[in-house]
Amino acid sequence: NAGVTQTPKFQVLKTGQSMTLQCAQDMNHEYMSWYRQDPGMGLRLIHYSVGAGITDQGEVPNGYNVSRSTTEDFPLRLLSAAPSQTSVYFCASRQQGPRETQYFGPGTRLLVL
Amino acid sequence: SQQGEEDPQALSIQEGENATMNCSYKTSINNLQWYRQNSGRGLVHLILIRSNEREKHSGRLRVTLDTSKKSSSLLITASRAADTASYFCATDGNQFYFGTGTSLTVIP
Numbered sequence: 001n002a003g004v005t006q007t008p009k010f011q012v013l014k015t016g017q018s019m020t021l022q023c024a025q026d027m028n029h030e031y032m033s034w035y036r037q038d039p040g041m042g043l044r045l046i047h048y049s050v051g052a053g054i055t056d057q058g059e060v061p062n063g064y065n066v067s068r069s070t071t072e073d074f075p076l077r078l079l080s081a082a083p084s085q086t087s088v089y090f091c092a093s094r095q096q097g098p099r100e101t102q103y104f105g106p107g108t109r110l111l112v113l
Numbered sequence: 114s115q116q117g118e119e120d121p122q123a124l125s126i127q128e129g130e131n132a133t134m135n136c137s138y139k140t141s142i143n144n145l146q147w148y149r150q151n152s153g154r155g156l157v158h159l160i161l162i163r164s165n166e167r168e169k170h171s172g173r174l175r176v177t178l179d180t181s182k183k184s185s186s187l188l189i190t191a192s193r194a195a196d197t198a199s200y201f202c203a204t205d206g207n208q209f210y211f212g213t214g215t216s217l218t219v220i221p
Contacts, residue, residue: 035211042201043156043211059210090155101146102203104155 001026004105006091012111013081021076021108023091029103030096032074033058034066036087037107043090049074050096081112119202119215127220132189134215136202137182143205145178145185150199150214159187159200194221 007022025032033048035058045058049068063085065077074093078085091105120135136145144163148156162169162178162185169176175188189196199214 040213042213043203045210092156101158101161103158104148106155 003027004091004093004103006089006105006108008108009106010109010111012113013078014113015082017081018077018079019081021078021089021091021110023074023076023105024072025074025091025093025103026072027093027103028071029093030071031100032068032091032093033102034064034074034076035090035092036060036085037090038087046076046089078110081110083112086110086112119200119212121215122213123216123218125218125220126192128192128194130192132192132196132217132219134187134200134217136185136187136212138185138202138204138210138212139183140204142180145176146203146205147174147176147185147187148201148203148211150201152198156201189217192217192219194219 004025030051034046035043036046037043044060046060046064047058047066049055052068052071055066055068068074089108092102094100094102118137126132142164144161146161147159149159150156160171160174160176162176164180173190178185197219199216201211201214203211
């Protein structure tokens with residue numbers, strides 16, 4: 001199993017540009033989520049999904065869109081990038097249920113100029 | 114706002130010493146998990162303790178949970194230089210919430 005994979009590893013954007021961060025998992029996990037990590041802030045939940053076709057907002061959803069058309073994929077879209085979205089983005093997945101371990105991808109470093 | 118807060122924010126110890134870090138959280142939980150993050154890498158799951166458990170061990174790791182105080186502690190015994198990393202607690206109520214982390218440096 002590849003686990004949770006993310007692409008790209010690093011991206012530089014100009015303010016106002018759009019892009020999609022890709023996330024895929026091959027563990028047949030129902031639950032997937034996106035976090036951003038900023039210095040001194042820990043990880044903050046952006047959006048999450050409990051299954052294909054179902055998404056919901058986390059702590060900091062503004063400026064981001066998600067969709068979940070398949071169990072495997074959970075892309076994160078920035079429609080109009082802003083410097084405040086400069087961060088490291090982590091995708092994670094786990095089986096549904098309160099006692100399941102969450103598995104993280106390697107992260108995408110995003111710089112918005 | 115974030116659910117968990119770790120204490121201390123930074124910790125520096127000599128190799129072989131024990132390292133203790135604490136986590137406090139705000140609301141009821143199903144479980145609490147500890148993760149390690151090496152610099153520039155993703156998070157690695159260390160240990161999960163359920164809300165009805167008080168203590169759990171895994172190798173050199175010992176985790177305690179006090180739901181009445183809404184707090185948990187992670188003890189790493191006989192620390193090694195390879196333990197140098199940031200450690201996060203994460204609480205799982207309806208969603209996962211992470212604390213801001215403790216940065217541990219183990220000096221060889």
